[in-house]
Amino acid sequence: MGRSVHWTLFCTVFATLLIGTAAPAATISGYVREQGTRESMPYVSVFIEGLRLGAMTNDRGYYVINGVPPGEHTLVASLIGYRDYRETLSVGEDALVRNIEVASEAIEIEALHVEAERVRSPSLDVTPSRETFRGSELKIAPAAVEADPIRTLQTLPGVMQLSDFNTGLYVRGGTPDQNLILVDGAELYNVSHFFGLFSTFPADAIKTTELLMGGFPAQYGGRLSSVLNVVTDEGNKEEVHGVGGVSILSSRLTMEGPMGKG
Known part of the structure; x- marks a missing residue:
């Protein structure tokens, strides 16, 4: 204790x-x-x-x-x-x-230099909804009777075909009269014949076909749906050459060659 x-x-x-x-x-x-x-x-x-x-x-x-x-x-x-x-x-x-x-104070750091070599890239065409076909591509495109540029364009997205007997272009809900169609810069108003079964463009004479379905350049105007610009072939300047064909509904003949000196 x-x-x-x-x-x-x-x-x-x-x-x-x-x-x-x-x-x-x-x-x-x-x-x-x-x-x-x-x-x-x-x-x-x-x-x-x-x-x-x-x-x-x-x-x-x-x-x-x-x-x-x-x-x-x-x-x-x-x-x-x-x-x-x-x-x-x-x-x-x-x-x-x-x-x-x-007291506030600026933070000073060393200079940073960023250097890189310039890469030259080809100019890109950014025109929206633009489709271009060469004449050789139009000739091998599937066709019921014969190669036709308009029939080929009717198979593109945004282009509707009214019937098998109509070569009009119905682009994005518009009617054929709302399209601007140019051939070597000249405007055409009617591009069909034989009751609308064929277009007036012979595939053998076409160099390029360009379809603009939106965002037209400033050089085109007066239309709402599309612009179809067709450039014809320059032809053979050295010798005479011809291409033809016969089908159950039509026949065609395309001749090219020099027209003489001058």
Whole structure:
């Protein structure tokens, strides 16, 4: 019983001595503002250099650092885009209020040079809804009777065929009279014959056929649906040459050659 009393008394005295000799911790608090404008600075990192003590300012620029031991310490405030604030403080047992002003500072970095070799690419045609056929492609296109440029164009998306006995182009809901048809720059108003079964374009005499179904260039105007531009072949300037054909409904003959000197 006596030993228990002595042991309890010893522990009590030892704890009292530890409490009495422990150094009291202080508190550092204050506001962080921008120098010049005096605007409060949120999200600024404020810490004691060399110690694992610090805080971040709230949306009103206020910070509190608890548990700072007495002595001389360096208070640091840091924020990207601003010069670091440093101040040496003598911390005692009492709470310390320290307001901070930070000055803006431009961040200077080394010059960055980007170099690359220029790649020459061919010019691209960005005309929307443009279809181009060469004369050789029109000749091998499937046809019920004979190769016909208009019949080939009627198979394209956006172009409707009214019937098998009509060579009119119904482009995107428009009627044939809303199409601009050009042959070597000359405008045509009727491009069908034989009761509309055939068009007036012989496939053997065509060099290229171009159909524009939207976004016409400025050189074309006066039509709503499409522009059909047909360029005929230049012909053989060296010798006479002819191409012909016979079907159950029609016959054709195309001749080309020099017309004499001059």
